[in-house]
Amino acid sequence: MFEQAVWMEYKSRGHELFWFKVEGECDFLIFDSGKMTTCIQACTELTMENQEREISGLLEAMKETQCNDGVIFTLRQYQDMVIEGIRIKIRPFWNVILADSPLIQKLKW
Template identity: 80%
Template sequence: EEGGFPGFLQYQDPEILHQIFEDIIYRDIIVRYGIREILPFRELCRYIYSNLTREASYQSLEKSIGVKNDMTIRSWIGYLQDSFLISECFRFDYSLRRQHAYHKKMYGIDTGLRNTVSFRFSGDTGMLFEQAVWMEYKSRGYDLFWFKAEGECDFLVFDSGKIITCIQACTELTLENQEREVSGLLKAMKEMRCDDGVILTLRQYQEMVIEGMRIKIRPFWNVILTDSPLIKKSKW
């Protein structure tokens, strides 16, 4: 939950993250692009950071902050992406036109930054975990999409245009969520013809074979700290 900014990790002062956020918002975006609707733009930033990993459309964002022009929203989101505050994740489709027409999911650059500048709610752990998985894979140079078709899979991971794994991110696989998580993953694996399916959790380590397909359940920390084939070493 603390993120990865060194200054904050050293001093544990939330004001450091506030200042980083304000510097990016004001100097790198508002001043640079000459944004006049400063209050609605700030509301958009806060709204997006309060709703990371959730489906959204430009029209729904427009309604949420009261801006009556979705082209303005598109421009502002573009500015946020150019400043590396957020990144859009597209729902996978073989048609680029449909891909861009579907709802998107937004991810931030740092969980600590999100917790400092957004509205926080109880039950945020799952969202923060999914956000952390996103950041780890993106930082290693992969292309990520999300999948939805009679079930949902958090991430389809591509390397050089070829799918290499399908991933569900959940803090704990339980009797209550196992059917949902597994069925969504299986659907994605079948649709994408991918034989590598992974459920990343906080602590669990096991494997299961369902409908002839092998699903690996792995703790996320183990994937990060070892040379696991699930995540390649960075090219950077």
């Protein structure tokens, strides 16, 4: 259900979304105006149990597509990491929704 919320948010903003699977998988490859902009993993919480799967799938997609923007959306976690020289952002999804919301942008003083 969390992945569906991420999909719906990006789709509502007019982005094209694709799924990536070779050895690992990445939940979303985000395209804007025909250009790939971001690789996204969506999981409610990044834990010791799922960390390897989530990160390796994201790294594989970023390397294969030569994308420099990789994000793992969670419910609460906020962290930056560099793995194999590649920067990965871990962000709470609600923060992204609010930060980029046209309604919130209009309310800024």
